[in-house]
Amino acid sequence: xxxxxxxxxxxxxxxxxxxxxxxxxxxxxxxxxxxxxxxxxxxxxxxxxxxxxxxxxxxxxxxxxxxxxxxxxxxxxxxxxxxxxxxxxxxxxxxxxxxxxxxxxxxxxxxxxxxxxxxxxxxxxxxxxxxxxxxxxxxxxxxxxxxxxxxxxxxxxxxxxxxxxxxxxxxxxxxxxxxxxxxxxxxxxxxxxxxxxxxxxxxxxxxxxxxxxxxxxxxxxxxxxxxxxxxxxxxxxxxxxxxxxxxxxxxxxxxxxxxxxxxxxxxxxxxxxxxxxxxxxxxxxxxxxxxxxxxxxxxxxxxxxxxxxxxxxxxxxxxxxxxxxxxxxxxxxxxxxxxxxxxxxxxxxxxxxxxxxxxxxxxxxxxxxxxxxxxxxxxxxxxxxxxxxxxxxxxxxxxxxxxxxxxxxxxxxxxxxxxxxxxxxxxxxxxxxxxxxxxxxxxxxxxxxxxxxxxxxxxxxxxxxxxxxxxxxxxxxxxxxxxxxxxxxxxxxxxxxxxxxxxxxxxxxxxxxxxxxxxxxxxxxxxxxxxxxxxxxxxxxxxxxxxxxxxxxxxxxxxxxxxxxxxxxxxxxxxxxxxxxxxxxxxxxxxxxxxxxxxxxxxxxxxxxxxxxxxxxxxxxxxxxxxxxxxxxxxxxxxxxxxxxxxxxxxxxxxxxxxxxxxxxxxxxxxxxxxxxxxxxxxxxxxxxxxxxxxxxxxx
Amino acid sequence: xxxxxxxxxxxxxxxxxxxxxxxxxxxxxxxxxxxxxxxxxxxxxxxxxxxxxxxxxxxxxxxxxxxxxxxxxxxxxxxxxxxxxxxxxxxxxxxxxxxxx
Amino acid sequence: xxxxxxxxxxxxxxxxxxxxxxxxxxxxxxxxxxxxxxxxxxxxxxxxxxxxxxxxxxxxxxxxxxxxxxxxxxxxxxxxxxxxxxxxxxxxxxxxxxxxxxxxxxxxxxxxxxxxxxxxxxxxxxxxxxxxxxxxxxxxxxxxxxxxxxxxxxxxxxxxxxxxxxxxxxxxxxxx
Numbered sequence: 001x002x003x004x005x006x007x008x009x010x011x012x013x014x015x016x017x018x019x020x021x022x023x024x025x026x027x028x029x030x031x032x033x034x035x036x037x038x039x040x041x042x043x044x045x046x047x048x049x050x051x052x053x054x055x056x057x058x059x060x061x062x063x064x065x066x067x068x069x070x071x072x073x074x075x076x077x078x079x080x081x082x083x084x085x086x087x088x089x090x091x092x093x094x095x096x097x098x099x100x101x102x103x104x105x106x107x108x109x110x111x112x113x114x115x116x117x118x119x120x121x122x123x124x125x126x127x128x129x130x131x132x133x134x135x136x137x138x139x140x141x142x143x144x145x146x147x148x149x150x151x152x153x154x155x156x157x158x159x160x161x162x163x164x165x166x167x168x169x170x171x172x173x174x175x176x177x178x179x180x181x182x183x184x185x186x187x188x189x190x191x192x193x194x195x196x197x198x199x200x201x202x203x204x205x206x207x208x209x210x211x212x213x214x215x216x217x218x219x220x221x222x223x224x225x226x227x228x229x230x231x232x233x234x235x236x237x238x239x240x241x242x243x244x245x246x247x248x249x250x251x252x253x254x255x256x257x258x259x260x261x262x263x264x265x266x267x268x269x270x271x272x273x274x275x276x277x278x279x280x281x282x283x284x285x286x287x288x289x290x291x292x293x294x295x296x297x298x299x300x301x302x303x304x305x306x307x308x309x310x311x312x313x314x315x316x317x318x319x320x321x322x323x324x325x326x327x328x329x330x331x332x333x334x335x336x337x338x339x340x341x342x343x344x345x346x347x348x349x350x351x352x353x354x355x356x357x358x359x360x361x362x363x364x365x366x367x368x369x370x371x372x373x374x375x376x377x378x379x380x381x382x383x384x385x386x387x388x389x390x391x392x393x394x395x396x397x398x399x400x401x402x403x404x405x406x407x408x409x410x411x412x413x414x415x416x417x418x419x420x421x422x423x424x425x426x427x428x429x430x431x432x433x434x435x436x437x438x439x440x441x442x443x444x445x446x447x448x449x450x451x452x453x454x455x456x457x458x459x460x461x462x463x464x465x466x467x468x469x470x471x472x473x474x475x476x477x478x479x480x481x482x483x484x485x486x487x488x489x490x491x492x493x494x495x496x497x498x499x500x501x502x503x504x505x506x507x508x509x510x511x512x513x514x515x516x517x518x519x520x521x522x523x524x525x526x527x528x529x530x531x532x533x534x535x536x537x538x539x540x541x542x543x544x545x546x547x548x549x550x551x552x553x554x555x556x557x558x559x560x561x562x563x564x565x566x567x568x569x570x571x572x573x574x575x576x577x578x579x580x581x582x583x584x585x586x587x588x589x590x591x592x593x594x595x596x597x598x599x600x601x602x603x604x605x606x607x608x609x610x611x612x613x614x615x616x617x618x619x620x621x622x623x624x625x626x627x628x629x630x631x632x633x634x635x636x637x638x639x640x641x642x643x644x645x646x647x648x649x650x651x652x653x654x655x656x657x658x659x660x661x662x663x664x665x666x667x668x669x670x671x672x673x674x675x676x677x678x679x680x681x682x683x684x685x686x687x688x689x690x691x692x693x694x695x696x697x698x699x700x
Numbered sequence: 701x702x703x704x705x706x707x708x709x710x711x712x713x714x715x716x717x718x719x720x721x722x723x724x725x726x727x728x729x730x731x732x733x734x735x736x737x738x739x740x741x742x743x744x745x746x747x748x749x750x751x752x753x754x755x756x757x758x759x760x761x762x763x764x765x766x767x768x769x770x771x772x773x774x775x776x777x778x779x780x781x782x783x784x785x786x787x788x789x790x791x792x793x794x795x796x797x798x799x800x801x
Numbered sequence: 802x803x804x805x806x807x808x809x810x811x812x813x814x815x816x817x818x819x820x821x822x823x824x825x826x827x828x829x830x831x832x833x834x835x836x837x838x839x840x841x842x843x844x845x846x847x848x849x850x851x852x853x854x855x856x857x858x859x860x861x862x863x864x865x866x867x868x869x870x871x872x873x874x875x876x877x878x879x880x881x882x883x884x885x886x887x888x889x890x891x892x893x894x895x896x897x898x899x900x901x902x903x904x905x906x907x908x909x910x911x912x913x914x915x916x917x918x919x920x921x922x923x924x925x926x927x928x929x930x931x932x933x934x935x936x937x938x939x940x941x942x943x944x945x946x947x948x949x950x951x952x953x954x955x956x957x958x959x960x961x962x963x964x965x966x967x968x969x970x971x972x973x974x975x976x977x
């Protein structure tokens with residue numbers, strides 16, 4: 001029985017990573033409250049970006065430092081005691097282990113680049129100070145989430161990013177639709193959070209702690225016992241795992257709680273890039289990685305995660321095929337890629353999931369920021385890609401960087417997306433999850449994932465064709481004003497492009513001769529997992545080669561299909577292109593995809609309207625007005641009634657008062673006689689009466 | 701039979717009861733005051749009886765103090781009734797109903 | 802026999818005085834005329850004074866006659882003469898009902914007290930053999946040593962009563 005020798009080292013610098021964005025939040029927030037429009041724009045910009053830069057420096061140094069330590073060492077820091085009641089202890093404390101280090105790096109680096117971009121994007125917006133206040137607050141909350149040393153503090157960060165998401169999506173709140181999108185995001189998130197809370201409760205109930213390290217060591221020591229711990233026939237691990245995953249579905253937009261993400265595109269593009277691509281939505285994936293020591297005891301929960309992940313990946317892709325808004329396509333793409341990450345986590349390939357999170361942050365942020373560049377070029381007036389085209393000529397640098405992201409997301413080697421996606425596909429096929437094996441689901445999931453890769457390639461190529469390539473469908477007037485974005489926006493795009501190109505090399509698996517640094521680096525953070533193996537049709541090496549070729553083939557095939565379908569957009573011709581003809585032929589399918597499978601409408605009809613109506617008529621009209629108000633008013637009426645009744649006794653007539661005097665005294669005397677400590681003479685009286693009665697009887 | 705303490709006590713009880721009846725039944729304020737005096741007297745008698753039979757003077761002293769208090773009380777009570785009579789022109793307690801809501 | 806005769810006289814005196822006291826009390830509460838009530842109250846007080854004599858409390862007997870029968874009743878009669886109390890109107894039915902109920906309760910209480918007090922222990926009382934006579938010397942001795950504090954406080958009470966009476970009974974101011 002080998003217990004991992006994990007050693008915690010107490011340090012005092014972790015808090016700085018979290019502190020700087022908080023200071024930025026305070027500074028910008030107070031500046032805005034006090035000075036309003038007079039708060040200098042440059043001050044807001046620089047303060048927001050510098051704080052994140054400082055965080056990034058600390059995170060980078062931290063990563064370097066921890067990589068030099070032996071494998072089993074991690075850093076902790078308790079800032080202050082927050083909640084401590086009996087068994088329950090949740091402190092404001094941080095853990096900086098390998099997983100936190102990677103996450104912090106992603107969050108701060110991508111965050112920094114996006115903040116710099118936002119200084120350009122929000123250049124003409126009057127609410128810039130408010131914007132950066134919220135952005136810094138978001139960074140603060142996200143960093144709390146990834147650094148928390150107990151699940152309650154993690155939940156605080158979880159909720160905090162949800163709040164910031166609401167604030168930032170509805171940033172232009174004067175537009176009711178945009179505000180509504182923010183509301184929708186928050187409410188759907190809340191539903192997931194309910195599941196998350198149930199997960200926390202389950203864990204606390206059976207493990208008597210919410211702190212991650214004690215949980216992990218207890219489970220490690222009593223792994224047999226925990227593995228068999230059940231309630232009502234269901235394993236505790238499964239229960240907790242599924243509850244927590246419900247929270248992840250809400251936060252990371254998986255089926256069935258993904259509906260908020262496409263609407264969230266109403267927020268400014270930097271928000272979409274940061275929150276809804278690189279960081280917040282990945283919180284669910286991070287959470288599963290963090291809690292891997294619970295999930296490994298429940299292959300069932302992991303199977304659920306994997307299945308939902310795979311299905312979401314394919315499902316979202318099919319919707320993305322027909323969307324026209326430049327950001328919406330990317331939104332569905334995000335949902336789809338998140339599905340990949342969950343597929344990885346579910347097949348016990350925890351490091352692969354985080355690896356995809358890592359690479360995805362770069363290329364998805366880049367795609368979004370590129371879209372933002374396009375939007376700025378159109379002065380925020382046009383976002384429909386069917387009215388764009390040929391932008392590679394007008395926005396050359398945007399196009400070059402976005403091209404790299406495009407190649408990455410499709411999965412063309414040697415760009416980053418290829419390495420991470422291929423890893424996931426391989427792990428899905430060769431999963432060590434016993435439940436999946438039992439039902440041969442791993443093959444099915446792999447097939448779904450490959451199909452999703454194909455669909456991804458198709459819709460992303462479509463997106464590129466319609467937006468950047470071919471001839472322009474924009475009118476003369478607007479075309480004249482199209483120009484490249486300022487440097488503040490282009491330079492971050494450049495860095496992200498570098499990331500999309502190079503980040504993948506951190507995780508080159510052994511098959512290709514690489515050392516797979518990423519996976520080894522993260523190994524100590526996750527629970528031990530039996531190694532992946534291919535149930536052999538042919539020998540292992542050969543199968544690996546086949547799988548790799550198939551994933552590349554899917555990408556290439558998708559590219560070709562899309563090019564063929566949208567050929568007419570590249571080189572204009574008389575008759576309508578293949579895509580339009582297909583759309584006509586299978587109109588019902590097209591409608592289904594274009595209208596997002598009518599899920600929003602279904603939810604509205606089955607859940608939202610009944611809730612609103614039930615609330616209004618039952619809870620409000622009946623319960624609140626009649627019962628609660630009735631009760632309170634009734635109390636008042638009762639008081640008045642009693643008062644009126646009792647008032648009659650005080651009629652001022654002295655003899656009446658005397659009567660009550662005497663009556664009172666008599667009662668007291670009788671009480672004293674019968675019951676009180678002086679009692680006894682009532683008993684004597686009774687005895688006397690009995691005596692008398694018996695005497696009378698005797699006389700007869 | 702030999703007169704013992706209980707005789708005196710029963711006498712005191714009877715006088716007390718009569719005084720009580722007077723307080724409850726009569727309408728004239730002066731008579732009520734007199735009945736109260738009767739009750740006080742009966743109490744005094746009981747005290748003195750006990751003093752005799754316990755063999756010390758505590759009861760008698762107590763009775764003496766009660767007498768002083770009763771005198772004060774009569775004086776003040778009659779003053780009140782006088783003031784009331786001057787205002788309301790009657791001493792019928794049923795008619796005096798100003799102490800109400 | 803002297804013991805018996807003494808006891809017999811003692812008992813007789815007691816019963817006689819008791820009878821007078823009770824009858825006088827009854828007349829006090831039943832008479833229509835206030836003055837009659839006052840006079841019979843004086844009789845009652847004197848009877849009670851007699852009882853005090855039987856109880857070996859000569860000082861108290863004197864004080865009873867001086868204070869109660871002398872001062873208090875004089876005060877009563879003076880006030881009765883000061884106030885011209887006429888006939889009362891008959892009371893309402895409700896009041897009569899309440900009064901009857903009160904009377905009944907009062908009677909019950911009286912019966913209870915009587916019965917209970919008659920149950921006090923007979924025979925072995927400490928003071929039976931050596932009674933402490935309440936002579937002036939003895940009373941004075943106890944009053945100024947053991948019970949000095951209540952005695953002094955009483956003087957305060959008297960002052961308060963005097964002030965109260967002076968204020969309450971003053972002539973109403975002339976209104977212009």
